[in-house]
Amino acid sequence: MIFKVLLHAIWIALLTLLTQVGGLVWLIALVVGKLLRYKWPLRGLTWLLFIPFYCLVSFLAVPPLARLSGRVPLPAISNPQLRPENIWFCLLNRHYVRPGLLRALEEVTGQMQNRFPGTVVWYMDANFPFFDGYPLEPHFSHKDGKKVDLSIYWNDAGTLEPVEGNPSPFGYGVFAGPLPGERDYAAECERKGFWYIGLDGDLAAPFYHADRYVFDAGRTAELLRLLAGHPAVSRVLIQPHLKTRLGLSGLNKLRFQGCKAARHDDHAHVELR
Numbered sequence: 001m002i003f004k005v006l007l008h009a010i011w012i013a014l015l016t017l018l019t020q021v022g023g024l025v026w027l028i029a030l031v032v033g034k035l036l037r038y039k040w041p042l043r044g045l046t047w048l049l050f051i052p053f054y055c056l057v058s059f060l061a062v063p064p065l066a067r068l069s070g071r072v073p074l075p076a077i078s079n080p081q082l083r084p085e086n087i088w089f090c091l092l093n094r095h096y097v098r099p100g101l102l103r104a105l106e107e108v109t110g111q112m113q114n115r116f117p118g119t120v121v122w123y124m125d126a127n128f129p130f131f132d133g134y135p136l137e138p139h140f141s142h143k144d145g146k147k148v149d150l151s152i153y154w155n156d157a158g159t160l161e162p163v164e165g166n167p168s169p170f171g172y173g174v175f176a177g178p179l180p181g182e183r184d185y186a187a188e189c190e191r192k193g194f195w196y197i198g199l200d201g202d203l204a205a206p207f208y209h210a211d212r213y214v215f216d217a218g219r220t221a222e223l224l225r226l227l228a229g230h231p232a233v234s235r236v237l238i239q240p241h242l243k244t245r246l247g248l249s250g251l252n253k254l255r256f257q258g259c260k261a262a263r264h265d266d267h268a269h270v271e272l273r
């Protein structure tokens with residue numbers, strides 16, 4: 001009995017860490033399941049209740065409540081040019097931002113179409129729907145609705161056509177690493193003891209073939225240039241070798257994140273002013 005309670009507690013904590021509202025929904029499913037068990041003694045009743053409850057809460061209750069606390073969801077499917085890199089970012093409620101950041105992203109997405117018609121801006125982790133100061137693990141600064149990660153661009157090495165999102169199964173960890181002769185900041189950080197900054201790369205590596213993809217410098221440079229030029233954006237974190245390679249050294253808003261956070265040559269981290 002104690003073991004079972006402990007397991008539920010760990011699971012609720014994990015759901016809360018990953019999705020913010022999931023732990024609470026699990027608790028409701030547990031209680032409702034207990035009440036219904038005598039009528040429907042089904043195996044897995046809690047799960048049968050949790051999945052529809054979680055969808056109902058996420059799709060119907062969270063968006064209007066989040067609006068009250070000053071956050072809006074990024075478009076899941078409604079904008080064909082501004083999309084989640086993976087639908088799981090939306091299903092886990094990790095795609096909430098302040099309205100000003102949504103506006104800025106929509107404007108930059110529109111501007112991207114001038115030079116690269118049809119280009120999609122792929123977003124990844126943003127923020128949870130509620131509470132300033134509640135971080136979205138593992139990105140500890142994504143806690144105020146003002147942060148969002150955007151994918152850099154990749155093409156198919158054979159056809160040179162853009163790929164959907166990026167090659168990583170979870171959006172992070174496919175690096176446009178330093179070329180010979182470029183300064184390798186990630187390696188310097190690792191030598192200083194920040195061993196974890198490339199961890200996403202190790203997690204993603206078994207799931208894709210690096211030689212099937214080529215980095216799209218043109219679209220990535222355009223995206224970074226437009227972000228840096230947007231008045232609502234305060235700064236964009238990107239690995240310095242990319243800033244130099246893409247000819248963006250003059251843009252002061254493009255910064256190095258330092259050694260404490262994960263490396264930024266798989267995504268750009270955008271902050272609202």
Ligand SMILES: [Zn+2]
Pocket residue numbers: 139142147148149268269270
């Ligand atoms: Zn970030």
